[in-house]
Amino acid sequence: MSDSLERLYLAVLAAKDLDPATSRTARLFQRGPSKMAKKLAEEAIEVVIDAVNGDSEAVIRESADLLYNLTVLWASAGVRPEDVWREMARREDMLGIAEKLPKSPVKLPKVASPRVAARRPIVALEGRVSRKRH
Numbered sequence: 001m002s003d004s005l006e007r008l009y010l011a012v013l014a015a016k017d018l019d020p021a022t023s024r025t026a027r028l029f030q031r032g033p034s035k036m037a038k039k040l041a042e043e044a045i046e047v048v049i050d051a052v053n054g055d056s057e058a059v060i061r062e063s064a065d066l067l068y069n070l071t072v073l074w075a076s077a078g079v080r081p082e083d084v085w086r087e088m089a090r091r092e093d094m095l096g097i098a099e100k101l102p103k104s105p106v107k108l109p110k111v112a113s114p115r116v117a118a119r120r121p122i123v124a125l126e127g128r129v130s131r132k133r134h
């Protein structure tokens with residue numbers, strides 16, 4: 001996956017200075033970051049709609065369009081795929097540390113914290129509302 005995104009990113013860089021009349025990518029670079037952002041958002045919304053409609057084939061197609069538009073915005077913003085991979089690796093490392101936390105049960109404080117106490121009336125209210133509905 002990261003290999004094909006890197007190839008796509010390089011293809012986008014190679015196309016950005018082509019003739020906007022023949023290259024979609026060059027056209028997006030000519031129109032600038034706000035147009036790129038709009039296209040990216042449109043593709044994201046299409047993925048969301050297709051997912052909600054249960055159309056997995058369309059989700060796959062629109063996801064590929066979404067990734068293309070994401071690489072265009074990265075290129076415009078001076079962000080390289082490896083910058084994103086580094087951030088992902090950093091997060092994986094953090095999760096790795098979390099997994100190494102002691103597995104013995106954590107003792108809860110005897111007195112509920114103010115946050116938990118403050119939530120109690122809301123829970124009771126929710127209970128009353130749902131009883132009225134039935």
Ligand SMILES: N=c1c2ncn([C@@H]3O[C@H](COP(=O)(O)OP(=O)(O)OP(=O)(O)O)[C@@H](O)[C@H]3O)c2ncn1[C@@H]1O[C@H](COP(=O)(O)O)[C@@H](O)[C@H]1O
Nearest residue numbers: 008011012015018022023024025026039064065066068069
């Ligand atoms: N990989 C892609 C790629 N994937 C998806 N798209 C998108 O293809 C979609 C086109 O689908 P449609 O014809 O249905 O167009 P549309 O969304 O209805 O309408 P518009 O996007 O034209 O407004 C657009 O949303 C593009 O954003 C891509 N456009 C270009 N590339 C690659 O980008 C490189 C540069 O290509 P050019 O931009 O053509 O120079 C090449 O390697 C291309 O293969």
